[in-house]
Amino acid sequence: MTNGAPTPTRQRSKERNHFLAGVLDGALSHDGHGFPGQVEYRWEGREDDGTVYAVIYDRYEDTHLDCVHCGRTVDDLTWNNDGTMTWTIDGVSACGDGVHEPQHVYVVTLDTIARGLGIIRNAVLADFREGDEAVRVLANATTGERLGVHPDIRRAIMLMDRTNGDEGDTDVFGYLAILECAIFGQVVYS
Numbered sequence: 093m094t095n096g097a098p099t100p101t102r103q104r105s106k107e108r109n110h111f112l113a114g115v116l117d118g119a120l121s122h123d124g125h126g127f128p129g130q131v132e133y134r135w136e137g138r139e140d141d142g143t144v145y146a147v148i149y150d151r152y153e154d155t156h157l158d159c160v161h162c163g164r165t166v167d168d169l170t171w172n173n174d175g176t177m178t179w180t181i182d183g184v185s186a187c188g189d190g191v192h193e194p195q196h197v198y199v200v201t202l203d204t205i206a207r208g209l210g211i212i213r214n215a216v217l218a219d220f221r222e223g224d225e226a227v228r229v230l231a232n233a234t235t236g237e238r239l240g241v242h243p244d245i246r247r248a249i250m251l252m253d254r255t256n257g258d259e260g261d262t263d264v265f266g267y268l269a270i271l272e273c274a275i276f277g278q279v280v281y282s
């Protein structure tokens with residue numbers, strides 16, 4: 093059942109949808125080098141209208157998918173018609189006084205990818221200290237936190253962003269950087 097599965101809030105061109113879906117795919121196809129583990133990834137027949145989405149967890153967090161209430165690990169996800177998620181363990185969704193709420197879980201739509209690109213696009217130079225050294229590097233314009241994206245990588249990503257992938261090129265670490273900026277506001281792993 094995916095009736096209430098997430099859809100993007102913005103209409104985009106087919107070319108833009110394909111580009112953003114390609115970025116998501118590049119980040120998820122990390123072959124063990126990246127943070128996202130997949131719960132669900134729906135892309136087939138969804139690239140043209142931009143309804144590609146994934147539910148991921150942060151596999152670098154020891155408590156990923158563990159319920160905040162009962163501490164047990166969820167094993168199944170269903171979507172409700174109102175867009176909320178129901179997580180179950182052995183087919184049961186309730187624990188104690190509530191329902192299972194797994195940790196370190198993120199729903200990623202093409203809006204998410206667009207947000208990550210926006211954070212990289214809007215990045216500003218800021219001064220940080222590295223031990224005794226003062227360094228001027230890219231920072232998240234909203235939070236002021238260090239972005240963790242090298243200017244060369246940013247340049248390549250921005251060229252892809254402007255041309256919907258016709259020009260520019262990046263590797264899995266560039267794709268992961270976009271996804272990490274979208275979710276964490278900065279690159280924390282790759």
Ligand SMILES: [Zn+2]
Nearest residue numbers: 159162187192
């Ligand atoms: Zn629980």
